[in-house]
Amino acid sequence: MQKRRYCVYNQTRESFLSLGVAVADTTMTRLKGLIGKLSLGLDEGLWIVPSRGVHTIGVLFPIDLIYLDDALKVIHVVESFPTFRVSPLITHATSVLELPTHTIYSSQTQPGDQLLICLGEEMESQLKMATTNLGLSS
Structure with a gap:
């Protein structure tokens, strides 16, 4: 059985961070x-x-880290976090995204941004709902 992959979209910056994020939700x-x-x-x-x-x-390569609260709001970012280190402990975080280096820079993601994380097949309907809630749909 293939692992499910999730899309990560920055609603604040209107940019995708990833189309293939796996979830690590077990010990x-x-x-x-x-x-x-x-x-x-x-x-x-x-x-x-x-x-x-x-x-x-x-881990053999540096990564970008995005710390999220329970509403998927960005509360802390770390660009190009090096190998063989322990990251900062952010007490208000409920999850962390590990992404390729330069993802934060290229998407201009920063604390306060609102992310949307869902399965690829759900992304279109989620984005439509978000734009409707903002009054952006025609």
Whole structure:
């Protein structure tokens, strides 16, 4: 059975951060994280739920970190977090996105931004609902 992949969209900046994020939501998947991968593709990532911080011990490449609260609002970002380190512990975070380096820069994501994370097939309807709620639809 193939793992489900999620899309990550920054509603504030109107940009996609990733189209292929896997979820690490069990003790084993959170513990393993990105260990064993040789690289992270441009549209790959890992959403660690729950999490207030991560480590890159055993990870062979730097990553961007985006800390989220329970409403998927960005509360902290770390660009190009190095290998073999323990990240800051952000007490208000409920999850952390691990993404390829330069994702934060290229999407201009910053604290306060609102993200939308859902399965690819749900993204279109979620975006339509969001624009309708903002009064942007015709």
